[in-house]
Amino acid sequence: MRVGIVGLGYVGLPLAVAFAAADVDVLGVDLDEARVAAIAAGRSYVEDVSAESLAAAAGRLRASSGYAGLHDVDAVLICVPTPLSPNREPDLSALLACTRALAPVLRAGQLVVLESTSYPGTTRGQVAPLLEAGGLRAGVDFNLAFSPERVDPGRTDYTLATTPKVVGGLTDACGDRAEQLYRLVCEQVVRVGSPEAAELAKLLENIFRAVNIALVNELALLTDRMGIDIWEVIDAASSKPYGFMRFEPGPGMGGHCLPVDPFYLAWRAREFDMPVEFIELAGKLNQQMPYHCVAKLQRALNDRGTAVRGARIAVLGVSYKPGVGDVRESPAQKIIELLRELGAEVVYHDPLVASFEAVGLHSLELDEALEGADCAVIVTAQRGVDHDALAARVPCLLDLRGVTRPAANVVRL
Ligand SMILES: NC(=O)c1ccc[n+]([C@@H]2O[C@H](COP(=O)([O-])OP(=O)(O)OC[C@H]3O[C@@H](n4cnc5c(N)ncnc54)[C@H](O)[C@@H]3O)[C@@H](O)[C@H]2O)c1
Numbered sequence: 001m002r003v004g005i006v007g008l009g010y011v012g013l014p015l016a017v018a019f020a021a022a023d024v025d026v027l028g029v030d031l032d033e034a035r036v037a038a039i040a041a042g043r044s045y046v047e048d049v050s051a052e053s054l055a056a057a058a059g060r061l062r063a064s065s066g067y068a069g070l071h072d073v074d075a076v077l078i079c080v081p082t083p084l085s086p087n088r089e090p091d092l093s094a095l096l097a098c099t100r101a102l103a104p105v106l107r108a109g110q111l112v113v114l115e116s117t118s119y120p121g122t123t124r125g126q127v128a129p130l131l132e133a134g135g136l137r138a139g140v141d142f143n144l145a146f147s148p149e150r151v152d153p154g155r156t157d158y159t160l161a162t163t164p165k166v167v168g169g170l171t172d173a174c175g176d177r178a179e180q181l182y183r184l185v186c187e188q189v190v191r192v193g194s195p196e197a198a199e200l201a202k203l204l205e206n207i208f209r210a211v212n213i214a215l216v217n218e219l220a221l222l223t224d225r226m227g228i229d230i231w232e233v234i235d236a237a238s239s240k241p242y243g244f245m246r247f248e249p250g251p252g253m254g255g256h257c258l259p260v261d262p263f264y265l266a267w268r269a270r271e272f273d274m275p276v277e278f279i280e281l282a283g284k285l286n287q288q289m290p291y292h293c294v295a296k297l298q299r300a301l302n303d304r305g306t307a308v309r310g311a312r313i314a315v316l317g318v319s320y321k322p323g324v325g326d327v328r329e330s331p332a333q334k335i336i337e338l339l340r341e342l343g344a345e346v347v348y349h350d351p352l353v354a355s356f357e358a359v360g361l362h363s364l365e366l367d368e369a370l371e372g373a374d375c376a377v378i379v380t381a382q383r384g385v386d387h388d389a390l391a392a393r394v395p396c397l398l399d400l401r402g403v404t405r406p407a408a409n410v411v412r413l
Pocket of ligand 1: 006007008009010011012029030031032035079080081082094095097098115116117118149150151152153256257
């Protein structure tokens with residue numbers, strides 16, 4: 001069995017390593033020559049893929065920046081990015097470029113599976129016609145399916161093997177073929193009747209999280225005015241053994257998925273004369289959070305007789321969530337930009353993000369970051385940082401993640 005994986009990022013690389021570990025020969029294709037070279041050198045650039053697991057895959061995993069070798073594999077899995085355009089519409093350019101490049105090397109009898117998140121109808125309406133441009137027919141000459149990636153970077157309790165894999169084929173035979181493939185690396189495969197159902201299932205999972213996070217964020221805005229501790233409220237509600245699921249407020253949503261995927265559906269829904277208001281409202285609320293957090297910091301400094309202008313602010317944790325070094329869509333960027341607009345001098349410490357190019361800063365050692373700081377702000381609670389001990393080291397600590405105990409100089413979201 002030979003598998004080709006196009007796009008060797010947070011999704012594609014762990015998948016490639018998993019297939020290699022299952023004794024499958026894997027050809028990884030990525031346009032980024034630096035990534036191809038890193039794999040050849042056995043150097044991982046994804047936190048969830050250890051140097052050991054990459055070394056163990058070495059005999060079975062090969063990477064290339066060209067598509068030609070994909071002609072010889074049995075199945076091609078597409079894991080390229082599907083971001084939003086600057087005006088927040090689906091940007092399928094990487095997916096369409098990848099599909100166009102794949103069409104000329106596609107061979108009868110192959111299976112193609114799209115793993116990149118997209119709106120319902122992408123596999124059938126966008127991918128199939130481009131692949132058919134070479135003369136082969138989807139569902140007849142080659143198999144085509146959608147199977148969403150559910151990886152949660154940084155998570156260790158559920159892995160690719162133990163997280164059920166949803167599969168929807170263009171035909172039953174396409175679904176059967178994809179199911180057989182994923183059974184090599186996943187304990188459980190969940191079949192749905194079409195690619196569209198699989199595409200929407202992935203979006204539902206992320207919309208569910210985005211909407212619930214927006215709900216607690218809205219409550220956090222209200223409890224701020226009411227003088228109630230939102231974290232105490234959430235802890236209390238979470239003691240109910242049924243009918244409640246814990247979600248936490250925060251400085252805003254980041255990463256490649258939650259701030260992006262819901263808007264793929266919102267965009268698609270407009271074609272059906274159906275504005276999806278929960279999604280739009282959740283987006284609006286979540287986008288407000290960095291502004292609220294900066295206003296809260298302004299008040300905290302004001303209470304101590306300090307202006308933001310000229311203050312030194314140490315931001316702690318800039319990745320979009322703990323355990324990863326990914327800064328895509330991280331709320332830390334907006335917070336740093338807003339603080340700078342107000343005239344603050346901003347430094348940051350994040351053990352997983354050595355440099356934060358979007359704001360032109362490098363991570364300082366914790367001691368150096370806290371040195372002379374008027375305020376420290378926990379934007380992302382990276383593991384290994386003793387957050388409770390921080391309060392004693394700065395005049396004011398703003399905790400946007402509820403990880404510190406209440407103290408006189410601690411302000412929590
Ligand atoms: N990161 C996550 O947590 C996560 C989780 C579930 C689903 N997804 C989805 O998976 C997809 C991939 O996300 P990711 O986080 O792995 O992205 P990523 O940016 O980490 O990796 C994508 C890789 O694709 C390569 N690439 C781009 N265009 C290409 C092309 N035309 N041909 C070959 N390679 C190309 C890039 O160089 C990059 O290495 C997206 O649709 C995303 O929404 C991501």
